[in-house]
Amino acid sequence: RITKPMKRVGDRYVETSYEEAIDQISAKLKRLIAQYGPDTLGLYSGNPGALSFSSYGFSDALLDALGSRSKFMIGSIDHNALMVAAREMHGSEAVILLPDVDACDYFLLIGANPAVSKMSWLGKVSDGWTRLRKRLQGGARLTVVDPRRTETAAHATDHLAPRPGTDWALLLAMITVIVEEDLVRLDHDDLIDNADQLFALARQQNVASLAAYCDVPEAEVRQIACDFARAPTAMAITRTGTAQGLGGTLAEWLTTALNMITGRIDVSGGRFMPAWPYSFPLTDRATPKAGPPRPSRVRGLMPVGGGYSLAELPGEIETPGEGQIRALLINGGNPVVSGPQGQALDRALGKLDLFIAVDLLQRESHRLADWLIPASHFLERDEVHPYLHSFNDEPYIQASRAVMPTPDAMIPDWLFLRRLTEAMGVEPFEGAIKTPDDLANLMMQPAGLTADDVRAHPHGLMLGERTMGHYWDYLRTSGIKADLCPSNLLLLLQQRLETMAKDAHGNMFTIISRRQNSMMNSWLSDTTGAHKRPEGLDTIGLCQADIDRLGLPIGERVKVQSKVAALSLVLELDETVRPGVAMIEHGWGSRIFSPLDGDVAWRQGSLRNILVDNSTLDPLSGTPRLNGMPVSIESI
Numbered sequence: 001r002i003t004k005p006m007k008r009v010g011d012r013y014v015e016t017s018y019e020e021a022i023d024q025i026s027a028k029l030k031r032l033i034a035q036y037g038p039d040t041l042g043l044y045s046g047n048p049g050a051l052s053f054s055s056y057g058f059s060d061a062l063l064d065a066l067g068s069r070s071k072f073m074i075g076s077i078d079h080n081a082l083m084v085a086a087r088e089m090h091g092s093e094a095v096i097l098l099p100d101v102d103a104c105d106y107f108l109l110i111g112a113n114p115a116v117s118k119m120s121w122l123g124k125v126s127d128g129w130t131r132l133r134k135r136l137q138g139g140a141r142l143t144v145v146d147p148r149r150t151e152t153a154a155h156a157t158d159h160l161a162p163r164p165g166t167d168w169a170l171l172l173a174m175i176t177v178i179v180e181e182d183l184v185r186l187d188h189d190d191l192i193d194n195a196d197q198l199f200a201l202a203r204q205q206n207v208a209s210l211a212a213y214c215d216v217p218e219a220e221v222r223q224i225a226c227d228f229a230r231a232p233t234a235m236a237i238t239r240t241g242t243a244q245g246l247g248g249t250l251a252e253w254l255t256t257a258l259n260m261i262t263g264r265i266d267v268s269g270g271r272f273m274p275a276w277p278y279s280f281p282l283t284d285r286a287t288p289k290a291g292p293p294r295p296s297r298v299r300g301l302m303p304v305g306g307g308y309s310l311a312e313l314p315g316e317i318e319t320p321g322e323g324q325i326r327a328l329l330i331n332g333g334n335p336v337v338s339g340p341q342g343q344a345l346d347r348a349l350g351k352l353d354l355f356i357a358v359d360l361l362q363r364e365s366h367r368l369a370d371w372l373i374p375a376s377h378f379l380e381r382d383e384v385h386p387y388l389h390s391f392n393d394e395p396y397i398q399a400s401r402a403v404m405p406t407p408d409a410m411i412p413d414w415l416f417l418r419r420l421t422e423a424m425g426v427e428p429f430e431g432a433i434k435t436p437d438d439l440a441n442l443m444m445q446p447a448g449l450t451a452d453d454v455r456a457h458p459h460g461l462m463l464g465e466r467t468m469g470h471y472w473d474y475l476r477t478s479g480i481k482a483d484l485c486p487s488n489l490l491l492l493l494q495q496r497l498e499t500m501a502k503d504a505h506g507n508m509f510t511i512i513s514r515r516q517n518s519m520m521n522s523w524l525s526d527t528t529g530a531h532k533r534p535e536g537l538d539t540i541g542l543c544q545a546d547i548d549r550l551g552l553p554i555g556e557r558v559k560v561q562s563k564v565a566a567l568s569l570v571l572e573l574d575e576t577v578r579p580g581v582a583m584i585e586h587g588w589g590s591r592i593f594s595p596l597d598g599d600v601a602w603r604q605g606s607l608r609n610i611l612v613d614n615s616t617l618d619p620l621s622g623t624p625r626l627n628g629m630p631v632s633i634e635s636i
């Protein structure tokens with residue numbers, strides 16, 4: 001655990017004071033900005049970094065105060081597809097339609113495994129998997145769409161196992177069936193645009209060839225589409241299985257379209273928009289602070305959720321010219337492990353003039369950092385997070401209490417970030433906000449609540465019932481219409497339909513991954529020790545038919561080769577994966593270093609994501625193929 005600021009001296013680190021760290025970092029940063037402009041400072045906010053209200057607020061504010069737009073976000077290896085589809089269809093990236101689990105009769109889960117991952121994404125359904133199962137016990141139906149027969153599929157009424165990355169075609173086929181069978185039910189058609197265009201598109205499709213492309217039985221697709229449309233209440237949900245591939249934005253669009261044409265939006269048992277008293281206005285969330293969004297310098301991709309794609313970061317560091325990133329802050333993330341092609345990012349990180357990592361430990365991604373700054377642990381933070389709570393499926397807000405003391409001499413990471421901003425001669429939030437509570441209070445002002453009011457209710461504040469209708473209200477009051485067939489997405493779909501025939505990978509396999517209960521992406525298993533991977537025993541799982549076809553022995557090492565890297569893994573029989581698919585767990589292989597002596601304190605397994613190339617992305621979301629990357633498998 002890092003508990004004091006540490007400065008790199010040669011290949012070791014020495015402990016320093018906060019004063020020295022802030023003095024030296026700000027002096028160097030000032031020189032770099034004077035020479036290269038503010039965009040030279042980049043920020044990568046990882047998943048824990050972005051979920052820490054205080055840390056995210058003050059790291060984002062540092063870049064805003066300096067005028068840098070070089071923000072790289074977790075969304076590009078997670079949920080960008082959802083935000084892009086929301087922007088195109090609902091006019092704002094922040095319109096997230098949550099599942100009303102407790103009244104649903106038909107769950108269609110696409111690329112989600114809540115039995116392990118629980119039920120939260122950009123939206124929170126507390127204990128959602130338990131609540132979903134309660135519905136199943138009461139007779140609700142569950143259809144799981146996943147190339148692997150997952151822990152969730154074990155509870156399902158039916159399981160479809162399409163080829164990875166083809167969900168958009170499956171959804172288009174379902175929409176086509178619903179249009180052909182006259183099962184469309186469009187509520188509020190005065191608030192919906194381009195419905196006719198979607199129906200015309202559907203009528204041009206051939207369900208049999210779409211099903212063949214996904215490699216699922218046509219009759220099952222037809223049956224599921226009709227049953228879904230006829231169910232009293234129903235919802236289709238996607239998660240990372242679809243979002244973390246090349247078809248993510250199309251799948252998000254067509255899932256929402258499927259829900260919309262079967263009357264599942266903003267009704268009980270369907271998908272609804274949360275709008276609780278403490279939810280601050282959508283327009284505020286969507287407005288970029290450092291000016292209008294502009295395409296990235298090297299690849300020309302537009303930011304999503306205010307951030308560029310992590311896949312672009314190596315190029316932005318290594319390509320000379322105005323705006324080149326020479327200083328980087330990684331806050332609560334492990335992008336060399338959790339992002340695509342970590343070997344390329346690792347090489348680029350070595351070329352930075354100034355590299356600061358804020359984390360609990362020095363991990364793989366922080367190997368080359370000039371400064372290691374201690375992060376406060378979630379058990380040490382006392383915070384109210386109105387933003388996260390605005391995505392609750394009920395109007396419920398609760399303070400999280402610190403239950404452990406912060407190590408002596410350590411200050412919270414947000415305070416380090418504030419002091420660093422001030423040392424740069426600017427103020428975070430233009431001086432209007434000094435503490436995380438100030439920020440929370442500002443956000444909750446419309447509800448007449450303060451952070452202390454929330455703290456006064458240790459078991460949380462329930463501000464009413466779950467209510468529906470906010471989505472249609474939002475459209476009405478903002479004067480926009482839901483777009484059922486957005487032109488950007490339609491264009492992408494047409495391209496995919498044209499190249500569909502060439503989309504087969506021949507003898508190649510496509511890789512997917514799996515989460516473990518006791519791991520959180522690349523961490524937690526290390527510190528809790530709850531889940532271990534014996535050294536050198538990383539596996540790749542194939543079904544029996546594929547193992548027979550390859551003629552390779554189970555338990556032996558195989559060479560797994562992608563376009564950009566090769567790994568040596570042990571071949572394992574995994575009867576849960578469909579033919580043509582290989583399962584390699586993500587999250588292993590991240591070293592933990594002991595900064596004072598430079599030793600490696602921990603390492604298990606190997607880095608799976610080095611196989612994923614960072615150049616092939618969903619063009620709208622900037623997401624790489626964490627799922628669906630083609631690889632070949634051969635004997636060593």
Ligand SMILES: Nc1nc2c(c(=O)[nH]1)N[C@H]1C(S)=C(S)[C@@H](COP(=O)(O)OP(=O)(O)OC[C@H]3O[C@@H](n4cnc5c(=O)[nH]c(N)nc54)[C@H](O)[C@@H]3O)O[C@H]1N2
Pocket residue numbers: 047078110111112113114116117118120121145146147148150163164165166167239240241242245512513514515516517518519520521627628
């Ligand atoms: N225990 C535990 N819980 C977690 C996490 C963790 O690491 N550990 N991570 C948290 C985080 S950060 C997130 S974002 C959420 C994610 O929550 P989920 O999205 O539910 O995550 P997964 O469990 O990975 O489920 C994704 C499923 O998609 C399938 N899949 C892969 N490719 C495709 C495809 O092309 N099409 C379809 N239809 N399916 C596909 C995979 O086989 C997998 O079963 O979970 C959160 N919860």
Ligand SMILES: Nc1nc2c(c(=O)[nH]1)N[C@H]1C(S)=C(S)[C@@H](COP(=O)(O)OP(=O)(O)OC[C@H]3O[C@@H](n4cnc5c(=O)[nH]c(N)nc54)[C@H](O)[C@@H]3O)O[C@H]1N2
Pocket residue numbers: 045046047048049052055074077078240331332333334335337338339358359360361363375376377378413513514520521522523586608609626627
């Ligand atoms: N192949 C494959 N790749 C994936 C996924 C997958 O399913 N398959 N999942 C993707 C998803 S959904 C996500 S969200 C990303 C995650 O991507 P990242 O967030 O970049 O990576 P993590 O592995 O979660 O690493 C989190 C880091 O945060 C640190 N940390 C923990 N708590 C705190 C804190 O309170 N403050 C600070 N400052 N640091 C903290 C940990 O020590 C660790 O170093 O990975 C993505 N990558």
Ligand SMILES: [Mo]
Pocket residue numbers: 047078
């Ligand atoms: Mo995630």
